[in-house]
Amino acid sequence: PVGIPISKCERTxxxxxxxxxxxxxxxxxxxxxxxxxxxxxxxxKDKIRFCDFRDFDFAGIDNRIKAALDIEILLSSFEVKLNHELQGKIDQYAEDETERKIDELIAAITDKHQ
Known part of the structure; x- marks a missing residue:
């Protein structure tokens, strides 16, 4: 097998x-x-890999929507409840898809789930 589905791992x-x-x-x-x-x-091998790119899309005129939707789908699948603050961080990331913005989003999620 290529890897283990994280859905079958403890502490997903x-x-x-x-x-x-x-x-x-x-x-x-x-x-x-x-x-x-x-x-x-x-x-x-202890690294995260996404699979099943059946619904993928390339960059286009609606990149912000695609980026925000990807993040929202991911968070929802991890059962993270979106509040106003997290939605704001998602929107900021979608506007500026940088490492700094994703780190800010991660920090907001981590703070919420401690």
Missing amino acids: LSYLPEALRVLSKIHLNEVYHGDPRVQNILLC
């Missing part, structure tokens, strides 16, 4: 920060997954 939520970073790197390559749920994430 602990993989969320790295999953967000990997998804952000995918976005930096102007690709949007379309369905980045827990079920489409594998753990391969």
Whole structure:
């Protein structure tokens, strides 16, 4: 097998920060997954890998919407409840898909779940 589905791992939520970073790197390559749920994430040699890019899309005129939707789908699949603050961080990331913005989003999620 290529890897272990993280949905079958203990403490699945602990993989969320790295999953967000990997998804952000995918976005930096102007690709949007379309369905980045827990079920489409594998753990391969201690690294996060997304699979099933069946619903992917390339960069276009609606990149902000695609980026925000990818993040919202991912968070929802990890059962993270979106509040006003998190939605604001998602919107900021979608406007500026940088490592700094994804780190700010991760910090907001980590603070919320401690």
